[in-house]
Amino acid sequence: MNPGLNPGMVRDMAPVATPFFFYLLAGLAVAGGVLVITRRNAVHSALALIVTLLAVAGLYLMLFAPFVAGVQIIVYAGGIMVLFLFVIMLVNIERSSKDRRFNRMWPVGLAAACALLALFVSAFVKGKALFPDRMMSLPESSNTQQIATMLYGEAGKMGPYTFAFEIASLLLLVAILGAVIMTKKKI
Amino acid sequence: MPNFIMSYLNSKDAITPGAAGSQFWALIYVFVIFTGVSVAVMAMNWLERKALAHFQIRLGPMRVGPHGLLQPIADAIKLMLKEDIIPAEADQFVFWVAPMIGLLAAFAVYTVIPFGPSQAVSDMNIGILFMLGVSSLGVLGIVVAGWASNSHYPLIGALRSSAQMVSYEVAMGLAVVSAILMTSMNASGTGTLSMIGFVRAQQEQGVWFIFKFFPLGLIAFVIFAIAMVAETNRAPFDMAEAESELTAGYHTEYSGLRWSLFMLAEYAAMIAVSSIAVTLWLGGWMRPFPNLLNARTWDFIFSLFPALTFFGLAAIGIVGVVRMSSHSFFRIQRIGLAVFAAVLGFIALLLLVIAVAGRSADANVAASSASRFREGIDYVYWFVLKVAVFMYLFIWYRATWPRYRFDRLMRVGWKVLLPISLGVLIVTAIVGVIVS
């Protein structure tokens, strides 16, 4: 259909998917994450979070998952973060910036961080053995279609995640209704 | 290097530099598009002021250059030289970064806009998704600017803008989805998210999506057309600025270059969303009736349009020269306008030559680079013409309508546009299944 969508494309994209870009994006994501929890000003934290989300979207792109990257940008960076900012602007920032941070929760946080570190180390030591063999290294061009078949199945056949997908959407519907009922006393 | 250029131009498959993996060409395209959009924004600025003025029985800018043609340049210089004021109580860093966010978002979109089958930086597989996603980032700039100004009017403007954009994005997205559905109404039954894919799908199906499953396509298009005005904060949905209510909304505290960045972002975003509308529903770069009137003669006739347009503009310029007062005060203006008309006429001649040369090349079986060049001009011309219609509509709306009220706007978004777009989506799906 589109002459641009030839198999050679994946090879041509390869120069972008270099360790340099990986470490750049990963570093940005981590730095953003650290800023999110250390900034006293909530709006600065939110901006740092956006940087993190965008960096993660970049990582998705490097994994040849453009659809996931696009959704990441639309839903998280574009939608959810705007709502975050909306709420942050409504709350009293002056007061929250004076509150003590990590009040009495830091041992828990430390424990959680140690556990996560242990997990990473074990994953690093064991290597690929932890992950399923079948990697979804799909060509960029058909990535979206692959996701569609995973979620919705092909003609006459349910995909592997169809049921989970439907359940998730039902859950979201319930959440929406719950939110409406909680905020509006009188409908 | 020349070989490199010619090899790209002569390559059989018309593919975008991004798809070809040619970073050099991608950079060239980025540069050309960035320059082109900046110039278009300036032209749009002038055009808006002139057109609005004539709607309102005024003349608009008349002093800087003949008929104010140099006004945008003068404005740009003024804005760049103006003192850059950051309010003392503002959040300095965020205040500084906010216009950049808006501008980056507005310009990043242009990487996937297809001005022609190969006239785009890249043909992303998720093109439309990327466009919607990145253009939705633009609101972050506005929200953050309003907050960082640490002032009430900008804050209200930012709140309005964020609520408005989030709600209209939903209707906009659903309208887009119905267009995406239409791309799959082909033999293979697979659709696409690629921007170039959209136009190709319309080409294959032989119909602009605005007329597909009439009136479904039209309704989806109208919803998109409404939502895109809201999305770009333009009248009658310019609640975030609303100069009579919020003085200037989110950019009340901005001045000089930073302010002009907001304006640049706004106009760039207008062109971007219009491009989406053109690509999705109005056949993108395709000339009218490409499948119906497909004889080579018709091809030639339509390829004369760019030249004719520039001839027309040159003629208007000449009329302007003739009608201008012969008083010595206007001498420089007369000369300026005459030169301007001459340049336009020259461009028209050039285009004419290219059209004719491209046609004679058509006779040969092998497509020469001349004919490819001619086709490229045609594509860009028709695309830009369609976008220009939208730009004019933006001005027209602004001249005609009062401003919506915020709660009404939200009501229209959630209670009218959203259900209709959902309904259109469902009906499109059903009709699509029945037809196929």
Place this chain on the structure above:
Amino acid sequence: MAEEINSPAPPPPPEGEKKPAAEDRVAASTAPAKPAAPAKSEGPVPVPWTSPLVEKYRSQYGSGLDALTYLGQNYLTVDRSLIPDILRLLRDEEQFDYCVDITAVHYPKREKQFDVLWNLYSFPRNERVRVKTQIADGASIPSSVSIWPTANWLEREVYDMFGIKFDGHPDLKRILLPDGWKGHPLRKDYSILQQDNEWVQINLGIESGQ
């Protein structure tokens, strides 16, 4: 008011029947040095206003009330003690539902220095009446905001300009002049120059003030 257009000019009056304003005419300190002209003998005079309304109130309140007509315009001069009652009755019983204006006039030579005026209009009767009372400097007067909400700003203006206090006013403060303003400008003893001089002396350091 149809009748006032055709109101004939009454014959020249004896001096004694002049309305109070004439008696208390002063050569205001602010006025240019033009000698106060003696009251002209020609011109109309107030004549007693007779109407059922007046009769009713006169019987009710007796001497505290005086009703006159001047140039076809009726006014009641009432005692300060009757003020809220009379106004309320005028609104409730006589349908004077629209308070056009509240204002005051300063007569510095008089014992009761201020005339306070209520200018009333009745939509059903298409008739105007002025209610007038005299109060001394520093005395207060009951507010009529509870009778006509429009009195709110009008009374604030009177307070601003004359310093007359209205008891029971919800928010009696200056309206046209800044909160820190000194004096009440429409009093006859308020000199315009004084304000200027002070400003010049303080801000420009010029002793003479000019």
Place this chain on the structure above:
Amino acid sequence: MNARANDRTDDHISDSTNDVANRAPSNLDLDAPATPYLDSNELIINMGPQHPATHGVLRVILKLDGEKVLGTECVIGYLHRGVEKIAENRTYTMFNPYVDRMDYVAAVSNGLGYCEAVEKLMNVEAPARAKYIRVILTELNRIASHQLWLGTHALDIGAMTPLFYTFRDREEILKIFEKYCGARLTTHAFRIGGCQYETYAGFEKEVKNFLTYVAPKIDEYEELLTTNRIWLERTKNVGVISGADCIALGVTGPVLRASGVKWDLRKAQPYAAYSEFDFEIPVGTNGDTYDRYLVRMAEMRQSLRIIEQAVNRIPEGPIMAKVPKVIKPPVGEIYHSIEAPKGELGYFIVSDGTTQPYRLRVRPPSFVNLQALDRMVRGLLVADVIAVIGTIDIVLGEVDR
């Protein structure tokens, strides 16, 4: 909301909003502020005195919950020039031009009110021809004032274009003024006792030309707005005020008439030559912003009717009554009011028999009408505050005097 709101203004607001109990009569029950939506703080913003939509130097302190208006307080006086004090220091003749500076978009009406008040005090009557000239100019001024109102009001609501249309047509009126008396805005057109100037040659023809010119233009304004959906949404049921509330708050003029009270001083207590003309008083039904718009549009057409009759029937004769060179009204006091474009414009003059007024009180319609703002905007949105300020049609020169 953002906690950096200055709390200096807070007590002002509470003062003016808690006076509910004191506003006893009619049905002026201002409902108590609704409980705030979510637990956000109230936002106090300062609209004006430098704001594009407050029609001058009006300052409105708004207490907002999100965008909803919980209360307002008007701070006025930025344009206070002490007109009433000036009057006490000028002769009657010298003061005449000052009244033009109050409602400067309807200077002719101000002058008419003042001249008639002094004439009444002196017991003279202007000649018939002068009265007709006065009516023509005053009605032209009413149209000009309403045109300016329409343009700015539409601009406030976001429609830019009507502003330029109305200004184009207002220009024609100003041209007539300029030709008649040499001034366009602060006309000083009338003198005590009549008019100083005889009409210029071709005056009647020009006025007639204007009538035929402007009638379709008024239709043109209406075409842009009257059935415009956005206009309807922005104005219908916005700033509703009942007739009873209008009377209680002393609101007059088109605002009162839009609330269904058919009262116009030109009919109720005719002055000048108004009793001789055939015209109607347009009234509204809902008392909302849209009705006020319709009433003013209809008033423009009625003014055209009056002008047409006046021009056709203008009598010959003197234009100045016999008044002494030095104007020295007898001791006494007078209240005279006219129907200015904005409402009842009254002059209360106390004379002590000298050449200067002992006390001159102006009853300004804008000032009194502005008081209704708080009543009209409670519970509406910020955007409606703008619409309502526009629809009351205030001129700060008159509010502050």
